[in-house]
Amino acid sequence: MRTYLRRLADAAYERLLRAELSETPSHVAVIQDGNRRYADRQGGDAADGHRAGAQTTEQLLDWCDELGVREVTLYAFSTENFERPPEEREHLFDLITEKLREFADADRVHDAEVRIRAIGDRDRLPERVREAVDYAEARTREYDRLHLNVALAYGGRAELLGAARDIAREVAAGERDPGEVDTGAVEAALPEGPTRDVDLIVRTGGDERTSNFLPWQANGNEAAVYFCTPYWPEFRKIDFLRGIRTYQHREQSWRRTRARRALALVRALGGDAETPRARRVLRRFRDALPSGEREAVEEEVEQPAD
Structure with a gap:
């Protein structure tokens, strides 16, 4: 009975949130935090948490398509994640490989015309992950309705540092006047990334930091940030709508x-x-x-x- 009443209350609150929203962010970036803590609380291991989180990721894509979000970037594997225990790291690579191939073949992805791309230093990834990335990108290359960027071996500071070094080499070689270095020059020097600036960053799991995620694309656009306490496997559509409400309030301000x-x-x-x-x-x-x-x-x- 209590579960039934909770579902009714959630449905009513979701309708209220939808009624309040008049603006939708074009690009949402998500830091999917809390998978391991969720698994620990459930008495499982890290692999169980990551697999539960992958289910939430699938739901997120449905919500974005429904609400008209045009681009989503998921922080799937950061450069710092290479420091995790080898067993957990390998499971993550296996799961990423599995989900990339599964998404690339899913009718729902093709019906929604989702284009899948990887951003980050893919050369650091195992061969099986690189092959899955190539497969997913090739299968969805012609789509343009919803862009899904999967950040793998990604680090924002490393990306900016690489761009700065490339520009410095051009200046030292006399190929570029220092006075010509502007935001356009930096953007051109960055590796291929999202197609739009970030409007909203969502982070689950309770931590209030953006963890080196898309600093150029988000900070330059003064993106709204929504921190929430649910672990990623527990993240609900209601939580997502609250994040969009945060974006709307910031946009109006x-x-x-x-x-x-x-x-x-x-x-x-x-x-x-x-x-x-x-x-x-x-x-x-x-x-x-x-x-x-x-x-x-x-x-x-x-x-x-x-």
């Missing part, structure tokens, strides 16, 4: 801030050359302001377009 800054510029600069640009920003983001503030700026917004 960002829009309000942009509108207020633009309004301050319009009022302070008067006829300055920057005024037309500030007014365009104000027009774009005015709807993010509370009604009282929005009414107060109508006169500023309705000035003729420059």
Whole structure:
């Protein structure tokens, strides 16, 4: 009886969360933490936890497809994970190999037009994992509806360091002017990664850190971050919707801030050359302001377009 009532309550809360959401992140990055702790609490070993977590990953893809998320990046195996005990490491490689091939052949993946790609230093991976990556990428290469990036042997700092070294070599060889090094140059030097900046990072398991995950793509975009306590195998759709709500609140706050800054510029600069640009920003983001503030700026917004 208690389980039945809990399901009813969860269903009602899920409907409430869905009703609150008006914006969906384009790119969600997930740190799937807590598999081993979940297994330990259940009296199993690490392998049991990782396999239970893989089931949650499959559910996550369904939720993303349903909600219109266009890109998902999963932190499946970090560079730090190479320090884990050999037995656990090998089981993880076996599971990753199995799931990549399983996903690549699954009707649900092809029906949803999911493109699977690996990011990270794949040369450090065992041959069986590299072959599974090649197979999954080849089977889904033509799809573009939902991008699934699997981060394997991935480390954000190592990625940035490699890009910095490549640029430094070009400068030292006289192939690049130091004054030309900008964000575009850094992005071009980074290995092929996600197709979009990260809008939302989700981390399960209770730790409040992003663990060297996509620092360029997330921090540069000021991504929202949602930390939650459930271990990854326990992560529910309700938890995911809460994460999206966090993103929505952050996005609305960002829009309000942009509108207020633009309004301050319009009022302070008067006829300055920057005024037309500030007014365009104000027009774009005015709807993010509370009604009282929005009414107060109508006169500023309705000035003729420059």
